[in-house]
Amino acid sequence: MAPWGCGNSSGALGARAGLLCVVCLLGISVWAGDANELRLPPRPSSGRQLRRVLRCWWERQPASAKWYDRRDYVFIEFCVEDSKDVNVNFEKSKLTFSCLGGSDNFKHLNEIDLFNNIDPNESKHKRTDRSILCCLRKGESGQAWPRLTKERAKLNWLSVDFNNWKDWEDDSDEDMSNFDRFSEMMNNMGGDDDVDLPEVDGADDDSPDSDDEKMPDLE
Numbered sequence: 001m002a003p004w005g006c007g008n009s010s011g012a013l014g015a016r017a018g019l020l021c022v023v024c025l026l027g028i029s030v031w032a033g034d035a036n037e038l039r040l041p042p043r044p045s046s047g048r049q050l051r052r053v054l055r056c057w058w059e060r061q062p063a064s065a066k067w068y069d070r071r072d073y074v075f076i077e078f079c080v081e082d083s084k085d086v087n088v089n090f091e092k093s094k095l096t097f098s099c100l101g102g103s104d105n106f107k108h109l110n111e112i113d114l115f116n117n118i119d120p121n122e123s124k125h126k127r128t129d130r131s132i133l134c135c136l137r138k139g140e141s142g143q144a145w146p147r148l149t150k151e152r153a154k155l156n157w158l159s160v161d162f163n164n165w166k167d168w169e170d171d172s173d174e175d176m177s178n179f180d181r182f183s184e185m186m187n188n189m190g191g192d193d194d195v196d197l198p199e200v201d202g203a204d205d206d207s208p209d210s211d212d213e214k215m216p217d218l219e
Contacts, residue, residue: 063101063108066161069145071168074118074136076148077161080108086127088134090120093150099132110157113150116143144169 067076080101089096095118097110117139125134138145148158 060107060109062110062155062157063097063099064157064159065110066159067148068161068164068166069168070166072138072141074114074138074145074148075161075164076112076134076136078108078110078132078134079130080132081130083127083132086125086132088125088132090118090123090136092117092120092139095134095136097132097134112148115145115147115150116140 064079065076066079067074076095078097078099080099082102084100084105086099087097093114093116095110095112095114097108097112099108100106101108114136119137119139122137123135125132149155
């Protein structure tokens with residue numbers, strides 16, 4: 001007997017044709033009957049509907065973001081200009097971010113299962129015309145985060161902020177002036193007046209053995 005897919009016998013051709021019909025029927029069944037169960041969009045009946053479906057899909061794309069790790073905090077910056085209706089929800093092990101961005105009011109939604117637990121009550125965010133900076137208070141200070149997400153996965157919208165990344169675990173000589181510079185920058189930052197990032201503990205501590213983190217210079 002000729003191997004599958006080889007030879008010119010009518011039996012092989014008939015079998016392949018039958019398999020193709022089964023695949024087509026399954027596809028039609030999933031698209032028409034099981035769309036709700038699989039959370040697929042309804043089949044568009046016109047070009048206008050198709051454009052609307054594609055636009056809704058595009059508008060709900062995640063916002064580009066970059067992050068870096070510090071001793072007591074994790075910082076995430078969502079790079080959305082002219083953002084509106086910003087909503088940031090801090091949970092113990094999850095961060096949800098949404099907003100409207102740009103002149104076209106694109107809808108952005110980011111849901112992040114975090115690498116480790118945070119303190120939602122001590123986590124804050126600050127909006128500017130160029131981005132939204134989130135400050136996540138670690139549930140366990142001094143615990144390094146090798147990545148932001150719980151699962152090891154490559155997300156095309158997320159990158160490491162190497163300009164502010166620092167191997168703080170190996171730095172025993174803290175420059176406490178960075179605390180003052182960071183606090184001053186956040187106090188003078190434009191944006192929502194009713195949303196402030198937390199004050200940095202230990203800013204007035206001159207002891208070189210302080211365990212407080214060295215805050216980044218974001219200028």
